[in-house]
Amino acid sequence: MIAKFLKEHNADFIILHGSSNDANFYYATKFKTYDPLTYIIGIDGSDILLVPEMEKRRAERESRVKEVVSLNDLRYMEKLKEMKDAKKAYLDILVSVLKEGRCRKLLLPEELPTYISFELMKHFQVEVVKNPFMKLRIIKSSSEIEKIRDTSNAILRCVKWAVENFNFKTCEELRSAVELKLFSDGYLAENTIASSGKTSSDPHEIGRGRMEDHVVLDVFPKSVDHLYYSDFTRTIFLRKNPELEEMYKAVVDAQEKAVGMIKDGIDARDVHQLVKDVFDSYGFKTEKGEGFIHSTGHGIGLEVHEEPRISELSVELKKGMVVTVEPGLYYSEIGGVRVEDTVVVRKKDCEILTPFEKFIRLY
Amino acid sequence: MIAKFLKEHNADFIILHGSSNDANFYYATKFKTYDPLTYIIGIDGSDILLVPEMEKRRAERESRVKEVVSLNDLRYMEKLKEMKDAKKAYLDILVSVLKEGRCRKLLLPEELPTYISFELMKHFQVEVVKNPFMKLRIIKSSSEIEKIRDTSNAILRCVKWAVENFNFKTCEELRSAVELKLFSDGYLAENTIASSGKTSSDPHEIGRGRMEDHVVLDVFPKSVDHLYYSDFTRTIFLRKNPELEEMYKAVVDAQEKAVGMIKDGIDARDVHQLVKDVFDSYGFKTEKGEGFIHSTGHGIGLEVHEEPRISELSVELKKGMVVTVEPGLYYSEIGGVRVEDTVVVRKKDCEILTPFEKFIRLY
Numbered sequence: 001m002i003a004k005f006l007k008e009h010n011a012d013f014i015i016l017h018g019s020s021n022d023a024n025f026y027y028a029t030k031f032k033t034y035d036p037l038t039y040i041i042g043i044d045g046s047d048i049l050l051v052p053e054m055e056k057r058r059a060e061r062e063s064r065v066k067e068v069v070s071l072n073d074l075r076y077m078e079k080l081k082e083m084k085d086a087k088k089a090y091l092d093i094l095v096s097v098l099k100e101g102r103c104r105k106l107l108l109p110e111e112l113p114t115y116i117s118f119e120l121m122k123h124f125q126v127e128v129v130k131n132p133f134m135k136l137r138i139i140k141s142s143s144e145i146e147k148i149r150d151t152s153n154a155i156l157r158c159v160k161w162a163v164e165n166f167n168f169k170t171c172e173e174l175r176s177a178v179e180l181k182l183f184s185d186g187y188l189a190e191n192t193i194a195s196s197g198k199t200s201s202d203p204h205e206i207g208r209g210r211m212e213d214h215v216v217l218d219v220f221p222k223s224v225d226h227l228y229y230s231d232f233t234r235t236i237f238l239r240k241n242p243e244l245e246e247m248y249k250a251v252v253d254a255q256e257k258a259v260g261m262i263k264d265g266i267d268a269r270d271v272h273q274l275v276k277d278v279f280d281s282y283g284f285k286t287e288k289g290e291g292f293i294h295s296t297g298h299g300i301g302l303e304v305h306e307e308p309r310i311s312e313l314s315v316e317l318k319k320g321m322v323v324t325v326e327p328g329l330y331y332s333e334i335g336g337v338r339v340e341d342t343v344v345v346r347k348k349d350c351e352i353l354t355p356f357e358k359f360i361r362l363y
Numbered sequence: 364m365i366a367k368f369l370k371e372h373n374a375d376f377i378i379l380h381g382s383s384n385d386a387n388f389y390y391a392t393k394f395k396t397y398d399p400l401t402y403i404i405g406i407d408g409s410d411i412l413l414v415p416e417m418e419k420r421r422a423e424r425e426s427r428v429k430e431v432v433s434l435n436d437l438r439y440m441e442k443l444k445e446m447k448d449a450k451k452a453y454l455d456i457l458v459s460v461l462k463e464g465r466c467r468k469l470l471l472p473e474e475l476p477t478y479i480s481f482e483l484m485k486h487f488q489v490e491v492v493k494n495p496f497m498k499l500r501i502i503k504s505s506s507e508i509e510k511i512r513d514t515s516n517a518i519l520r521c522v523k524w525a526v527e528n529f530n531f532k533t534c535e536e537l538r539s540a541v542e543l544k545l546f547s548d549g550y551l552a553e554n555t556i557a558s559s560g561k562t563s564s565d566p567h568e569i570g571r572g573r574m575e576d577h578v579v580l581d582v583f584p585k586s587v588d589h590l591y592y593s594d595f596t597r598t599i600f601l602r603k604n605p606e607l608e609e610m611y612k613a614v615v616d617a618q619e620k621a622v623g624m625i626k627d628g629i630d631a632r633d634v635h636q637l638v639k640d641v642f643d644s645y646g647f648k649t650e651k652g653e654g655f656i657h658s659t660g661h662g663i664g665l666e667v668h669e670e671p672r673i674s675e676l677s678v679e680l681k682k683g684m685v686v687t688v689e690p691g692l693y694y695s696e697i698g699g700v701r702v703e704d705t706v707v708v709r710k711k712d713c714e715i716l717t718p719f720e721k722f723i724r725l726y
Contacts, residue, residue, distance in 0.1 A: 021384065032554065033567075035668060054566045054657045054693075070652075081675065087473070110450070114480040115473035118491050128481050183546045188553070190587070191395065203417045204396075224553070289435075294417050305398060312444065330417075 005132040006043040006107065013098060014107040014132070015040050017116055023302035024109070024133040026227065031063035038094060039065065042101055050074070050093070069097075091119045098124065138299060138307050139320040145344055147228035148301065148322050152342055152353035154187045155219055155232045159356060162217075163236070166362055171196055171207035174215060182221045189221035193233075200336040203294055203328060213241035214248075216328075216338055220304050229304050231324045232354045233340035237361045247284065247329045248337040252358045254278035254327045255339045258296060258310075262343060262350040264319040268310040271317075272296040275327045290331050297324040300342055321345040322353075368495040369406040369470065376461060377470040377495070378403050380479055386665035387472070387496040389590065394426035401457060402428065405464055413437070413456070432460075454482045461487065501662060501670050502683040508707055510591035511664065511685050515705055515716035517550045518582055518595045522719060525580075526599070529725055534559055534570035537578060545584045552584035556596075563699040566657055566691060576604035577611075579691075579701055583667050592667050593716060594687045596703035599723045610647065610692045611700040615721045617641035617690045618702045621659060621673075625706060625713040627682040631673040634680075635659040638690045653694050660687040663705055684708040685716075 006014060016039040018025030020032040029039050029049060037055075041047045049065040056070040071077075071093065079089040094116070098106065106124040108117045109131035120126060140148070158181045168174040174194040182189045195207030196215045207215070218233040235248050254275045261271055275296050279286065286292045295311035298304075300322055308315040310323060317323070323345065328338030339358055343350040369377060379402040381388030383395045392402050392412060400418075404410045412428040416435040423431045434440075434456065442452040457479070461469065469487040471480050472494035483489060503511070521544045531537040537557040545552045558570030559578045570578070581596040598611050617638045624634055638659050642649070649655045658674035661667075663685055671678040673686060680686070686708065691701030702721055706713040 034554075052657075053652055056652065057695075058565050058568055072652075077675065084676065086672075086676070108477050110478035111476045113473060114471050114475045114477055114491055117477040117480065128477055180543075180547055184543050188551070190551070191397075202421050205421055289416055289419065289433075294415075309449075312440065313447065313449070 001136060002041050002132055003043050003045050006041075009105075009107055009127055009129065011043070011105040011107045011127065012103045013040055013042050013101060014109070014129075015094070015098075015112065015116070015120070016109060016131075016133075017112055020227075022111075023137065023306065024111075024131045027137055027302055028133050029063050029065055031059055031065070040097065040101075046101075048097065050097070087115060091116065094120065095123050134307065137301055139318060140301060140322050140344070141320075144228065144301060145320070145322065147223065147226045148230050148342065148344075149353050150226070151187060151221060151223050151228055151230040152232070154182060154185050154221065154223070155230055155354060156356055157185065158182050159217070159219070159232070159234065163360055163362075166236075168211070170210055171215065172209075174211070174217065175206070178217070178219055182219070186224050187221035188224050189219050192220075193218035195336070198332060198335050201290070201330040201332045201334070203330060203336060203338065211238055212335075213237065213239040214244050214335065214337070216336060218338065218340065220300075222304075227302055229300050229302070230342045230353060231300050231304060231326070231340060232342065232356070233326055233328075233338045234356065234358065234360055235337040235339060237359075237363065239363050243334055244337055247331075247334070248339070248359075250279060250282040250284055251327050251329055251337050252339050253282075255325055255341070256358075258325050258327065259341065259343060259350060259352065262317060262323070262325070262345055264317065264345060264347050266317045268296075268308055268315040268317055268323075269313060271310050271325075272312060279327075279329065284329055291329060292327060293330055294328065297326050297340075299323050317345050319345055319347055364499060365404050365495055366406055366408050369404070372468075372470055372490055372492065374406070374468040374470045374490065375466045376403055376405050376464060377472070377492075378457070378461075378475065378479070378483070379472060379494070379496075380475055383590075385474075386500065386669065387474075387494045390500055390665055391496050392426050392428055394422055394428070403460065403464075409464075411460065413460070450478060454479065457483065458486050497670065500664055502681060503664060503685050503707070504683075507591065507664060508683070508685065510586065510589045511593050511705065511707075512716050513589070514550060514584060514586050514591055514593040515595070517545060517548050517584065517586070518593055518717060519719055520548065521545050522580070522582070522595070522597065526723055526725075529599075531574070533573055534578065535572075537574070537580065538569065541580070541582055545582070549587050550584040551587050552582050555583075556581035558699070561695060561698050564653070564693040564695045564697070566693060566699060566701065574601055575698075576600065576602040577607050577698065577700070579699060581701065581703065583663075585667075590665055592663050592665070593705045594663050594667060594689070594703060595705065595717045595719070596689055596691075596701045597719065597721070597723055598700040598702060599725060602726050606697055607700055610694075610697070611702070611722075613642060613645040613647055614690050614692055614700050615702050616645075618688055618704070619721075621688050621690065622704065622706060622713060622715065625680060625686070625688070625708055627680065627708060627710050629680045631659075631671055631678040631680055631686075632676060634673050634688075635675060642690075642692065647692055654692060655690060656693055657691065660689050660703075662686050680708050682708055682710055 197212040220231040297310035326340030330336035560575040583594040660673035689703030693699035
């Protein structure tokens with residue numbers, strides 16, 4: 001797959017540099033590392049992961065890479081002593097490895113750090129490309145879908161528990177309880193949104209203080225084990241508030257119509273347009289940074305936000321993509337509401353991975 | 364400070380691009396964001412953070428940036444519709460913003476993504492520089508030291524609890540218990556090392572299965588609130604093992620001598636050499652990827668591993684730096700042992716932020 005990509009670009013190698021926080025790097029190597037490492041793939045199908053000496057055996061055991069080479073094997077320490085600059089010594093090694101592989105033309109993924117690109121372009125013909133692993137990641141394998149399902153199920157268990165035991169008074173209490181419950185189950189949720197009152201009109205405000213009439217609970221954990229995310233939002237009503245409930249009714253209607261439309265071959269832009277049309281039909285306006293102020297959804301997998309986006313842009317949704325569908329309405333004088341599910345695109349419809357009651361009234 | 368840096372480089376602007384996972388970006392903006400944003404600083408002291416419309420109000424409220432501009436204000440949606448490529452539309456906006464600021468020469472931090480650098484170099488004179496915020500981050504302010512102390516105290520509470528309630532049978536049980544305890548306290552520890560037996564001879568092996576005679580517990584959480592890390596390791600003995608205990612005795616001796624040496628003005632290389640000399644004096648050899656196979660320590664703050672390193676390289680340690688001191692010995696036929704504290708460099712000595720018993724024998 002990557003060899004084919006290299007061939008199309010008439011290139012000999014592509015070079016990745018990242019830690020396992022970089023989804024493309026982790027997808028390509030399946031190696032968990034904090035410190036960024038370099039991974040080089042050749043057109044002949046060869047690949048090399050460069051690691052510090054202390055990581056060599058673990059990389060051989062855990063990564064999916066064919067050849068693991070330690071920096072010591074490449075005389076890094078000698079170069080470091082000679083050059084007295086860790087980055088220079090490291091770049092010198094990269095250049096030697098590529099020269100040894102008779103590299104002529106090299107592909108640089110868009111996100112590659114500039115200091116690497118600027119050095120390599122002195123020695124090789126280079127072309128900046130969209131990371132080919134990003135494209136591979138868009139369509140999920142069945143094993144990836146099972147991982148996202150696993151994280152989705154953890155969300156459902158947690159939210160069911162939170163709703164059944166809802167004695168939280170503040171946004172912070174709700175957020176802590178949800179995050180702790182997920183963590184004890186093996187899932188890491190950070191910056192979980194539990195926002196209430198007028199400040200919930202900022203979609204990314206995580207929320208603080210006493211909960212008022214409603215709370216927007218948006219939780220997007222990843223598995224600590226397999227690292228796949230899922231994403232889920234419900235607006236929970238704690239006290240009667242006809243204005244917010246009217247907004248939420250429109251949001252749920254828009255979301256269900258959008259979910260109903262998603263299947264292989266549909267244009268994501270049409271899904272986004274449908275949501276806007278539903279809001280229009282209810283008379284909810286979007287203007288001056290108020291109303292429906294974000295896109296309808298995004299791909300999810302090893303990143304919370306990845307391709308494809310469900311927005312103004314035309315993108316064909318395909319079988320095996322996993323996306324969120326999450327319309328919302330936000331008015332600064334009233335507050336915000338949102339509903340969100342993670343779904344898998346199938347041949348003739350989509351499967352909701354996060355099925356859960358939409359209207360949760362606790363009053 | 365940054366204006367001075369720009370002046371030294373005869374440049375008009377520097378451009379940062381990152382999420383709050385990027386320590387330099389967070390340090391510079393104090394804005395928590397998943398999705399990477401662009402931050403531009405001018406030689407006149409002006410600065411601009413570019414954000415999606417939906418983040419504008421939050422950025423104005425939470426960031427330390429003077430001017431927050433939404434992409435919509437810059438006609439991003441129109442450009443997107445016209446260009447049909449999110450990255451191209453975004454780069455077009457960056458170029459306009461810089462041109463409007465009459466940019467002539469622009470500084471590109473080493474880690475800036477290549478696609479941004481390659482576009483900007485078409486329009487402006489550029490120079491790749493080490494991120495100036497990285498240098499600012501090396502010396503911690505007293506408020507930063509208090510944050511690292513706060514995380515250190517959380518570690519101490521947690522490890523005290525774990526030692527007093529040690530009924531764990533497997534590495535996984537110990538790791539889960541420690542991480543859950545920290546998380547419930549507001550601190551996130553990932554990939555905590557709890558490794559035992561011969562596999563502990565891999566310093567970064569996180570450990571699995573039944574614990575044997577000893578366990579290396581290495582925990583490096585960050586505060587979920589203020590994001591500062593601390594780092595701590597103890598080797599805990601569960602059953603008598605003279606060979607491992609002999610190694611650990613040398614490691615503790617080396618660590619205490621190294622800590623005793625650290626103060627303002629000392630060369631980190633001499634600290635590393637002292638550790639090697641102590642191991643030599645005990646007769647513990649380092650060869651063929653076995654023995655003392657990593658550096659003595661590293662700076663810590665908004666990143667687990669940051670500058671300065673305590674290694675072969677000469678670097679002057681200065682008052683206000685916060686570093687780990689963590690020698691270890693690793694032999695594949697025996698196992699590994701390590702001890703680690705986080706310390707603050709002071710005028711005449713250093714302060715240990717993680718004071719805790721070194722010899723923990725639970726048999």
